[in-house]
Amino acid sequence: MxxxxxxxxxxxxxxxxxxxxxxxxxxxxxxxxxxxxxxxxxxxxxxxxxxxxxxxxxxxxxxxxxxxxxxxxxxxxxxxxxxxxxxxxxxxxxxxxxxxxxxxxxxxxxxxxxxxxxxxxxxxxxxxTIVEPGSVKPTGGDHYKVFSPYHRVWQGAGRREELAAPRRVRLPDGVDPGRLPAPPKGDSPDAAPGGESVAQRRLKQWLPTLGRYDDIHDDMAGDLTSRLSPYLRFGCLSPLAVANRADDWTGPFVRQLCWRDFYYQVTAAFPQLSSVAYRRGATEEWRYDPQALDAWTEGRTGMPIVDAGMRQLRAEGWMHNRARLITAGYLTKHLGLDWRPGVRVFSRWLLDGDVANNSGNWQWVAGTGNDSRPYRGFNPVRQAERYDPDGAYVRRWVPELASIGGKAIHQPWRLPDEARRRLDYPPPLEVPGTDPTWLR
Missing domain, CATH: 3.40.50.620 (HUPs)
Structure with a gap:
């Protein structure tokens, strides 16, 4: 035979x-x-x-x-x-x-x-993904448009068994494996290295903090999030294996993995997510201001928490999830600029940048996507005071502000009049537990 x-x-x-x-x-x-x-x-x-x-x-x-x-x-x-x-x-x-x-x-x-x-x-x-896109559907629809009902169904969905690595892989005789070029030079000097063993070590080292995840995941200066997102993006880790190691399918960390699955099933049904507003009838009255976009991209807007996030992005190819929400909200809701250039900037720098999560979260923040409260906003000053109360995150990434003390560090030191006016809009609709995630 x-x-x-x-x-x-x-x-x-x-x-x-x-x-x-x-x-x-x-x-x-x-x-x-x-x-x-x-x-x-x-x-x-x-x-x-x-x-x-x-x-x-x-x-x-x-x-x-x-x-x-x-x-x-x-x-x-x-x-x-x-x-x-x-x-x-x-x-x-x-x-x-x-x-x-x-x-x-x-x-x-x-x-x-x-x-x-x-x-x-x-x-x-x-x-x-953990639950395959399209394997759970709402009555009368091809995908879930709102996270909460998807999360409820996702928790009870059947899941496949986690598989061991094969003991032996046998190639046909005479196959030239080909040359793998040396890794090219990246743009971010402090970017994490890739690879399955690196990912497994990162997961093992981080798991002891899992029990405190709900308390620590929004501590911007603490930097205690998993940082597993690049390894999930490239499949160096199986999302199912990560959830199994967490061993708490109702907990807040696995909920973040569910957000990831949620956007994959959205993208499967709406593949133009990175370029077309998902929400039918969404208002898109964006300004065109290349100088403001450049300032935002380079971390020199004059809003400390925003500039800190964008500088972390350029240095590490990664950004704390709370900083992603703040910086994306600042571009769209304060500067009034289109979310699509934001998608492209994040995609250019992020190790974990992918179509589903990057685009889905950007649209959520911009009010064109899956958020049931499209006029929600993130006031950067209030967010900074809440999630970086002593300014340690800002000082780390914006060293020119290191001498400023207390909450004063979170006040804008130079902002265009347009952005200053936008900071005075009504308090944002921040509902605990509903924020999306780029995975942390």
């Missing part, structure tokens, strides 16, 4: 533990080709994420080699390169983790068409 071969195309699932496509292929086939295709079309989107990606691929290659296999690396169009390799090794089929962005769905559609044309099968696997 001839040996059976399958290709596993890695995308945003760069791990060997709880990787359903890899586990299924290793169980059902004699030979497995783990493949990653570097798509030049994505190479210039974010230097930070490119570095993180290459670091994660290098770790994945080592993990596969320890199991007798390798990560085969190709460069070019993912569909063409996958089909070319699959034909060369005589593969029966291709495994792929399901994803929701327009890019991912277009890749899936083209790959399915080409696989069928060459008499192969394409099988999609879960793993990017």
């Amino acid at each position: 001839s040996e059976r071969t399958a290709v596993v195309l890695f995308t945003r699932d760069l791990r060997v533990h709880d990787q359903p496509a890899l586990a299924a292929a290793c169980s059902a086939f004699d030979r497995v080709v783990p493949l990653y295709v570097l798509d030049p079309a994505l190479a210039g989107l974010s230097a930070n994420r490119s570095r993180f990606l290459h670091q994660s691929l290098a770790e994945l290659r080592e993990a596969l080699r320890r199991r007798g296999g390798d990560l085969v690396v190709r460069r070019g169009d993912p569909v063409a390169e996958t089909i070319k390799l699959a034909r060369k090794v005589g593969a029966e089929g291709i495994g792929l983790s399901a994803d929701v962005s327009r890019y991912a769905r277009r890749r899936e559609r083209r790959l399915r068409e080409e696989a069928e044309r060459h008499r192969m099968f394409l099988r999609l696997f879960p793993g990017v």
Whole structure:
């Protein structure tokens, strides 16, 4: 009997533990080709994420080699390169983790068409989320538009079993694994490194603080959030495995993982989330002010808490979730600028930037998305006084204000008249427990 071969195309699932496509292929086939295709079309989107990606691929290659296999690396169009390799090794089929962005769905559609044309099968696997997009739906709709009812159903939804890493991965003979380029230089000097082992260490080190999560997650200076979001974005960690380690499906941290799933099911139903207002009839009367946008981007608006957040973003490729809400609210509700450039700025710098969470949260803050209270706002002075009461976060990232004491550090030191007027709008509708998350 001839040996059976399958290709596993890695995308945003760069791990060997709880990787359903890899586990299924290793169980059902004699030979497995783990493949990653570097798509030049994505190479210039974010230097930070490119570095993180290459670091994660290098770790994945080592993990596969320890199991007798390798990560085969190709460069070019993912569909063409996958089909070319699959034909060369005589593969029966291709495994792929399901994803929701327009890019991912277009890749899936083209790959399915080409696989069928060459008499192969394409099988999609879960793993990017905990509960698969579309697996729970409201009566009479294709997705949940409001988080709270989704969260209630999500908690009771059936979940797959977490899978162990395969013990052995066997490549077909004669396959050239290809060269993995050295990680490129990122833009943020203090960005976290990528990789599954780094992610697992981070999770293990952070878990002892989980019991205090509800008390510490909004402490901006304390910096005690998980910082797992980049590893979830690239699939260095399985979100299901993270939730299982937390072991509290009703707790506040797993609720943040649910927010992540929520935006994936929104994006699956509304793939243009990064460019089109989600809420029908949303008012979009934005100003055009490139100087204000530049000042916001570079952390020199004169609003200390906003500038601190934007400077952290540029230095680390990451920003505290509370700072993301404040900075996004400042751009849209105070400066009156369009949320779409904000999406692009965050996407350019964030290690965890993805279509679903980045765009979904931006639209929530801007009042064009899933928030049931679209006129909600975040007054930056009040937010700073509440979540950075002694100014330690601001002093860390805006050192020119280090000598200012007490709450005075949170007062704007230079602001355009337009922004000053906007600071006086009615108190924001802040409802405890309803804020979204970019995952912390």
